[in-house]
Amino acid sequence: MSFGRLGARGGGPSRNIAAVTKYAFIDGGFVDAMVRRTSEYFATDLSLNKIDYRAIAGGHQRTFYYDALPAKKDKESDEDYELRVRKKREQFELVNRTPFMHVREGLTRGQNKTLRQKGVDILLAIDVFKHATSGHMSEAHIMTKDLDFFPLFEALRDTPVAVHLHCYPAETSNELMALADVVVPVNPFKVLQWMHHQSRDSYVEWNISIGDVNPQKLFIVGNCEGLDFYIYQDDGMPFFGRAMAYNPSSLMRSNHWEHIVDDFEARVGKRVYLDQSAKR
Numbered sequence: 001m002s003f004g005r006l007g008a009r010g011g012g013p014s015r016n017i018a019a020v021t022k023y024a025f026i027d028g029g030f031v032d033a034m035v036r037r038t039s040e041y042f043a044t045d046l047s048l049n050k051i052d053y054r055a056i057a058g059g060h061q062r063t064f065y066y067d068a069l070p071a072k073k074d075k076e077s078d079e080d081y082e083l084r085v086r087k088k089r090e091q092f093e094l095v096n097r098t099p100f101m102h103v104r105e106g107l108t109r110g111q112n113k114t115l116r117q118k119g120v121d122i123l124l125a126i127d128v129f130k131h132a133t134s135g136h137m138s139e140a141h142i143m144t145k146d147l148d149f150f151p152l153f154e155a156l157r158d159t160p161v162a163v164h165l166h167c168y169p170a171e172t173s174n175e176l177m178a179l180a181d182v183v184v185p186v187n188p189f190k191v192l193q194w195m196h197h198q199s200r201d202s203y204v205e206w207n208i209s210i211g212d213v214n215p216q217k218l219f220i221v222g223n224c225e226g227l228d229f230y231i232y233q234d235d236g237m238p239f240f241g242r243a244m245a246y247n248p249s250s251l252m253r254s255n256h257w258e259h260i261v262d263d264f265e266a267r268v269g270k271r272v273y274l275d276q277s278a279k280r
Helices: 028-042 079-097 113-134 147-155 174-179 188-195 257-268
Strands: 005-011 012-015 020-029 062-067 101-105 140-142 163-169 183-187 206-207 217-224 229-233 239-243 250-254
Touching: 020 028, 020 113, 028 062, 028 188, 062 079, 062 113, 079 101, 101 113, 113 140, 113 147, 147 163, 147 174, 163 174, 183 257, 188 257, 217 239, 217 257, 239 257, 250 257
Parallel strands: 020 062, 020 140, 062 101, 140 163, 163 183
Antiparallel strands: 005 012, 206 250, 217 229, 229 239, 239 250
């Protein structure tokens, strides 16, 4: 199988996109954690909203979803435990019904969550490396924030496979992100996209005419693919963001500057690198 072509054509580097084969490997624990994180981030109840797994699997030839049935907690009643197991099985069924998406189920052992999660992680790592070395894929899209995958990412650098790390940059170690060829942000706004949530566009206002605002104070400086990303705040006014990499003639406005950054990253699928002094 061809891994595509890297080289100069038409005066610049390019890849033979037609030859790219993309496999996705999803850490189910990360997805569940991001749904909880999104509920906290927006202070909203998402318990009735289901993920459209097509939004995760789309664009990949195969998507593998790694998870395990929950272990019983200390002092948890049998009824509560069976309810959690039933919900997890329903989730697995939704994943398996999604075209080109498959659950890879780990073992549940005892009551130790760490032991259970480690078994799932090993299964994911073995599958990724197996497909990378057998020539099945040219791009590995791995969704996680777990630093335990550091050895896997190091090993993948010795293969021709391009590694795309889908993670929440604000909560992922720089060491893991540095090993990836591409970092694709997965943040609360991305989770709302997966859920087709009705409030998706209510947190950040886009395409504000520069004539309507007068941002005087530069609050945070960053960049996206080498181009400037600015956030301003006037006294007593909301935050305003300007992304030169996207549309320098328009602004984004929100009461929370973190919302501006995360919404931009979710829309364009690219990471914004902020000044180290910025606190997220």
